[in-house]
Amino acid sequence: METLEMTINGKAVVLELDGMRSLVDVLRDDLGLTGTKIGCREGECGACTVLLDGQAVNSCLVPAMKAHGRSVITIEGIGTVETPHPVQTAFAEAGGVQCGYCTPGFVLSAVALLESNQQPSVDEVCEALEGNLCRCTGYKRIVQGVIDAANQMLAFEQVDLKG
């Protein structure tokens, strides 16, 4: 058994676990963070996307121990029903959510993109979402959601600067 110490959604946790277990299993089964979904378990679908030190990764392909001493953000750390993240609001408003299974992964990929690029082009959004599959929406409304969220966040920021 190994000891894993990490920060998850801003909270420090310590776990004892087998070194081969994947991050997604530890998040879902040990920590009860079931917002992170399992689609393919082979890094193809992106449903299990989380942020590891701010970077989007497929948590099915990451041994949990890689998070040792690092910070993990899951969908539970992004927003709540009462206080959604602008990306979540924009996805809902643009119709970027249908069955919803892929949505947490898409939201995390989008949040990671907007951290490094505040005004992405449609092409840049598509590249950032390349590793996320959606079988319902046809992607257009998801991409629109990210663009809308970027505009919204920039507008907030400008209000902040003025205010």
Add this chain to the structure above:
Amino acid sequence: MIIEASKCQYCFPVGVEEAYRLKQQYGEQARFIAGGTDLLLLMERENIHPHLLIDLTRIPALHRLEVSNGRVLIGSAVTYSRLLSFEPLLSGVSFLAKAIRTIGGVQIRNIATLAGNLINASPAGDTLPPLYCLEAEIGIDGPLGLRCLPIREFVRGVRKTALAPSELVTQVYFDLPGPGWYGTFEKLGLRRAMAIAVASVSLMLKVEDRKITQARIALGAVAPTVIRVPEAESCLSMQSLDDQTIDKAAHLSAATCTPIDDVRASSRYRKEAVRGLVRRGLRVLRNQINAQE
């Protein structure tokens, strides 16, 4: 019956020597891991349960990424995403950057490494054709000391490398192509994003006084390893890139390779794909060359 997986330890050595000593000590029971994107799939598919995973990504020496005297050094823990933000690579070997962009999605590129692609030694590995064209060299360390192998000697067959059991790749090196060199990478997959190559081609040409003085053509996914095609390369020597020369090189490339039939494509289809990709690549280079003049 459910068999409980045997317990696996996980460690973060801080030096290269510590890493290969651990591997030596545990032998077959231990595996090195960098990004792990190939290893985790392999462990799952082949039901491999190592007793120790030796994580190489916290060894500072393996994070080196630099250019000195026109030679690029890429540490084996450097991720694709880091390479894609390394300006000398983007401007000096844009075709390698193009190959990297076709690998997985952002989530894979944020964690996977160039060295991992090499060690996986798949003939369809996307960075391999560019690295064969660049005549990259692989730095290796282990109990017997340091050594350096040309990529063609490093890759020995489908998923086989020249690494001894306790050795690890520490660096990948290549010279930045100088003035007069042009390069490209062309890939045919079943989908633009995330898809493994059905066939891929990398080309490098050196042009002096409008004539090709050196040509390198590397083909991916059409033989047990990536291959260079000397017949096609020499047919370009001292030529200019007219349609006839391009067709001849494309034909010779297709004639030389020995692809397999599999679920993604038949052998015949792959040969035609090689012909098309070499033709496309040479036309891309012709445009690059014309734009320079």
